[in-house]
Every structure is written in C-alpha cells, then in structure tokens.
Amino acid sequence: MTVIAATAIAVSVFVAFQVASELLDWELRNTAEDQLRADSHFLAMNAERAGLAQVHLPPYPGSGRLVRVILPDGSTRTPVGQPALPPVSEHAGRVAQGASADLMESKDSDEDGHRIYTLRAGDGAVQVALVADDSPINRFGLGMLLIGLFCVVGGAVVGRTVARTGLAPVDRLTAAAVRVANTQDLDADIPDEGGGEIRRLIQAINDMLAALRDSRRAQRLLAEDAAHELKTPLTSLRLNIELLVRLDRRGTLETALSAESRTRLLNDLGAQVAELSTLAAELTDLARGDVSDETTELLDLADVVVAAAAQAHSRVPNIEVALDVTSVWVSGRPAALQRAVLNLIDNAGKWSPADQPVQVRLRAEGASAVLEVDDAGPGIAAADVPRVFDRFYRADSDRASPGSGLGLSIVQRVVHAHGGRAAVARSARGGALLRVDLPTAAATARRATGEDTAAC
Template sequence: MSPTARFRALPLRSRLALLVSVAVAVAVAAVAAVSWVMVRTQLRDQLDRSLMATNPSAQVLRTLSEPCVAAPSRPAQDIAGNLNPTVQIVLADGSHCWVSGLTNLPVSPADQQVAEGRRPSALHDATAADGTGMRVYTFAARTQPNAPVFGISVAKPLADIDKPLSTLAWVLLLVSGIGVVGAGAAGLWVARTGLRPVDELTGAVEHIARTEDLTVRIPDEGDDEIARLSRSFNSMTAALASSQERQAQLIADAGHELRTPLTSLRTNIELLARSEETGRAIPPEDRRELLASVKAQMTELAALIGDLQELSRPDAVSPGPLGVVALHEIAGSALSRARLRGPELDFTADLAPWYVRGEAAALERAVVNVLDNAVKFSPPGGTVAVSLRAGELAVRDHGPGIAAEELPHVFERFWRSPSARALPGSGLGLSIVARTVQRAGGSAELRAAADGGPGAEAVLRFPGAPTPPPSEPSVVPDQ
C-alpha cells in the first residue's frame, strides 16, 4: 500500500492531527533554522569586529619589527588588549613568527598578500597547528612611514561561538520537539472537538439506515459549516419523511379506490360464473347489464391505473420532450374531445394565440381533465365556456358549483366532494392537472364563478414562451 493510500485509510481526526503536527513541525523547524543562522551571523560579526578593533601603537610596531627572537609578551598584550588571542607576525616571504597564544597559525595566501603590502587586511577561517579552528584577522603594519610592510595576524578560536551555537541548537531542538508534540495533541483535541457534530451526524445516519426512523433530528445551533450541514441533513430527512408519508397515503388511497371497482367486478364475474356452473341461464336483459357493468368497471380500473402511473412519475422527469407548443391549438383539440363526451352541452370558445414551453401530450391531457370535470358537473343543456387570454385558460361550467370550504382540497389526490362521490372518477384528474401546469411553470386554481352565477370556474395560468413561432391564426373560431 502506498503512503498516500495508508494516509487516506486513517480516520479523519487522525489525518487532521497528523497534518497539524506536520505543519507545526515545518513552521518550527523553519523558525529554529532562521534563528540559529541569525545568532551565528551575529556572533561571527561580533567576533570579527573585536578582532578588527586591534590598533597597535608605534612603540609596539617597532618592537614587533625586530628579529623574531624571544618576542616579548607585553606588545602582544597591547595589541590584543583583554581578548586573549593568538598573535603572530607574517613577513613578505611567507614566514611567520609566533608572538602570543597557545599555537601557531598557518600563513594563507591572503595573509602573505597583506604582508607584501598588496592588500590592507584579510579575514578568514583557519585551522591552527593543534587542529583548533580559528578566526584570523591579518592587517598590514609599519614601524615608521618608510619602513617595510609586515603583517600582524590576530586570531581567536571559533569554539568561542561554536559552543554557544551548539547549546542553542540543542535548546531549539528540544523546544521544537515539545512544540510538535504539543501541536499534535492540540490538533487531536481540536479535531475531536470540531468533528463531534460530524460524529453525531454519522450516528444519526447510521440510526436511520438501521431503523428507518426519519424523525431523528440533529442540533443545528450556529452558522458554521457543520451547522449548515446539520440543517441540510434535517431538511433532507424531513423531505424523505414527507415523501414516505405521501407514498403511504397514495398506496392507502389507491387501495381504497381500487377496492370498490374490484369488488363490483368480482361480484358480477361470480354471478356469470355461477350461472355457467349451475346451468341456470341469466335473463338476457340482466346478462347484458352485467356485461355492461363489467366493461364499465374495467374501463374505470384502466383509467385509475393510468392516473396512478402519471402521478408516480418523478416531478423532475418530463414524460416527453419539451418544446414551444401552441396552447390555443391544444385547447382546441381538447375541446373537440370534450364535445364528444358531452353532446348535450353547449360549448363556447374564445381562444387567443398563446405559446408555452412544455410537453404537448401532457398539456392536452390536463386540459381534457378540466373539460371532463366541467362536463361531469354540467346539467343537461348547460353551457361550458372556454377562453384563453394572455396565458390564462378559463373553463366555466354552470353546474352546482363547489363549497368554499372544499376549494383548498380540490387538487389533492383522491379527494372528491361529497356530491361527486356517486359520479364516476378516481379523484386524481385535478391532481394531474395541477402537477402538469406546475411543470410548465404555471399555476392552477378552481374558484366560484366570477359573475356570481351558478357553477365553478377552473383557471390555468401559463407563462409565455420567449419566441413564439410566426404565422399562427390569431383566434381559434368557435365550432
């Protein structure tokens, strides 16, 4: 398994704690390295300044210019002051003469150039004869203005700064280690605290998956991302609970509606079967009535099953391709079908051109359902008025109307008014109408007649299409 795969296999809180520890470790290491380099630079600069501050007097220079034999210690003390350095003379031929200190210094090319008078000074690191690391400063000097130039090397051990730097490095390493461990512990604590709502959410999801209890809710205090996630989860479970409740209600209502035609159908078929089994012939008139009843029940069952299939389709899925369709033509076609179902009624139409975006077959079925509802409740010889103006399709009948307290329920599934329960139908027609109109971006309403007369008026409102096709008739004439 690759390191990336192993890292992803860790729990989320462990990954967060590890990432925090790594980030803190990198930051602490960077700060420690920068601090160590800055302190080292400052210490070396301080050492260089102390070496370059050497300024011997003329008497000292004359003493140092004598042959390198038993060089006195006093001049060296005058040169170095209280620095306790190693001091030696460097001549132009590269030879050197030890003056003070515990060891001899090698003569570098830069030191010889200073002794030859080709450069005023030189500053460099060197390794003494005993292996000690030294910081060496060599400067040119004369005993008098016309005297030969020679070099004076003043050096101090690098251990004077290496030891404090080593101590500092160990201190920084110890502090960094403590910081990384503390950051890891703090990261783990923060991860556990911050992910506690996620743990609650996970527990709720597992509880729902195990018990199918959609009433579980998670506390959603605050406005952070976890609270938003909790609110979204609560909204989702509420929507699922509502959907489950509607599904259960639909099944119960469908079972109730199916029971009546099935019971009637079973009774009629049993009568016909018993007649065949016993040999007792049913009178021809009664037999025709039984067969007509069976046919009517089968038709009602087929219509009910079709309505249930329509309502079971998800709202986001359209039954057919959407496009710009002529609503006035759809209404005219539905009106022709309604005339066949109510030949004893008088239909009037005033259909102005209007184009909508939707599915033609579904829209026509919705308009047919509204017209069938008007035909069902219209008295013989009554009038059904249909108008389409500015996207508002109105269907007015002159039947008994509907009570005001029943209006809020007319678009509910399987709801039927007390006066309509003796009439054929499943109570799904207006539900399909409302759903189809809403899918097209419109709204549906059933209200009392606007003129105060008898009957009811169904109003379907549709938004217009952005670019209606040209060359359409302005008004569909009454037929």
C-alpha cells in the same frame, strides 16, 4: 489535520532555525573580528614601541587567541608553547611589506578553521588569530532541535484535539445519518449544533429528512385512499362476476336473467372495468409525481387545448366543446399539459347539460396564459371549494357519478410543476369555472435570467 499541523510546525521550526543560525553565526563572526582588531592594535602599539624583534610575547596560556609577529625579512615570532599557525599567506606578506594596512582572513580550508587578522606594524606586521569555535552554534542547534521536537509534539496534540473537537459534530452527524439509514426512522431530526458550514449541513439534512417524511406520508395516504377507492368497484365487479358464474354453473343463466338484464349486467361489468383502468392509470400518474421522461419545450398552448378538446370529443362523443382560444406560447411538457386540459374538459362535460357546451377560453393576460373551462351545471358548493383539488375528494352530490376523484388533483400537480396555479369559481352560467394561470415563455425566460444573474 494532526499531520498537517505537525508538518507545518516542523517546517516553521526548521526555517526559524536556519534563519536564527545564520544570524547567530554572523553576530559571532563580527564579534570575533572586532576582538581580533582590538587585540591586533594593542599588539601593534607594543611592537612599535619595543620593536618587532624585541616585543614581549607572553607564553601561550593553553587556549584563546594566537599571535604572531612578521619581521621585515619575512621570518616570524610566536609565543612559547603556542600551536602552529598556517603559513603566512601571500596577501598577509604584502601587508607586512606595506602594500596595505590590514587584512582579515578566514582559513576555513585548514583543519582548525582559523580566522586571522593581519595589521601593519613598523617595518613588518602583527597577526592575531582565533580558532573557529562552532560550539555555540552547535548548542543553539541542539536547543532548537529540542524546542522543535517539543513544538511538533505539542502541535500534533493540539491539532488532534482541535480536529476532534471541531469534527465532533460531523461524527455525530454521521452516526445519526447511519442510524436513520439502518432504522428507516425519518422522524428523528439531527440535533442542530456546531456553527458555520456544519450547522448549514445539519439544517440541509434535516430539511431533506422533512421532505422524505412528507413524501412517505403522501405515499401512505395515496395507498390508503387508493385501497379505499378500489374497494367499491372491485366489490361490485366481484359480485357481478360471482352471480354470472353461479348461474352459469347451475345452467340457469338464460332462464334466471332476461336478455335485457344480461346486457345491462355486462354493460355494468364493462363500465366497472373501464373505471378501474382509468383509476389505475391516474394512480400511476400520481405515484410518479413530477418524475417524467418528457422534456420541456417551447409550445403554443392553443395547440394543446385544441388537441385535448378533440381527444375529449373522441372519448365521449356527446360532449360539445366551444373553443375561444388565442395563440399563447409557454414552456412546458406537451403531454402533461394536454392531460391536464383533458381532465378539465372531462370534469366540465360530466356536469354540463346536453344542450349546453363546455366553454374553453385561452388568452394572454400580462405575463400569464389564462385558461378557463366552465360549464352550465349545478356548480361547486362553497363548502367543497377548498378541497376540490384534493386526491380522491368527491362532493356528496358527486359520489354516485362515475370518476375517481383524481382528475383535478392531477391538474393541480401539472400546473404547479409548470410554475402556475389553479383555482375554482362560479361560472356566469351558474356552473363551475376552473381557471389555470401559467407563466408565458417570455416570463419564464425572464425569471430564469434573473435567477442566473442573482446566482452570479
């Protein structure tokens, strides 16, 4: 900015100097020519009264104007001691012969650069000349040079001062960003200062830091909750394995435990391993957040629901699912949506009595695809409804049942990522009713078109 300011001022001073020099030269030339005309008319009047050959020509004073009289025969008279003038030009000779009344000439080609005015007088002509004097322009140029240098230096100083003052918030912002990067301290907000673009930049960085703080806090909570949830199955698994190892080393495995007890113990070990595997998969899914390699595509949500119901039945054959679905097209990630629907069906199947199927309904309602999954179980207590979608949250009545408490949390994350919402209510059969609203493909397209139009 300092260089730009100095360069701009230098160019401005140069252009101003060129324009001012031309104007000054034009003014001086007009003034000199007017003086030459006035002096020539005065000399011509004297020459006509006294005659060209007798008119008095005072001795040259040493400086100033030069005069010359052109006689009818072409000869000339000049004052005593006056420097020689350039020879009479052909055009000036024609003025002396009466071809024209006057002539202004500029002898820029000679050494002194004379400006000569020729005026018809009697049978000849008179000439008054001035030696071109560039000293005023030279002095003016020197003055403009000094002023230009002063302006350039002053402009550079002012530009640097303004630049440093204007960019001081950026320097502080850079220092704060470097400090955050070095200390990893995301709690240190950058002071909101400056104005315009600088303030918006600081606010954007503070928003980014807030988002990073929330992300770090969520990761820490996830790690803490995961450690807590993993502790119980790992402890149970470790105790059962230690019991088997201890009995095997003593050689009393078959005598200490009956065949039925061993079978039950091995089944427990298998169930605990499966629970850990499920928990690890769900933790991985939650830790990834919204990051996915799966692309968004246009799909029929009814196909996703049918596929999820078939998968749930293959995993737990005793789950009976009653489907009532209609074709509703949405824009989304098929695998993520199927995982969410599968979690809803698994959750409902865990509570639904054996003789009561899980009812799954899908319909279009306005600009939304509405999915409802309900069971005939005991339902969700009013105190548990606000936290039913929280990670690892399990109601008191649910703590003894298998599960990680992550299924509904995954459902909510997938639904939110698709621009929808999930809610819980009481089913008409007395159990839990989980409802998911997703925007249809037409609604998503209209919203995207509206956002593009607003951006334009």
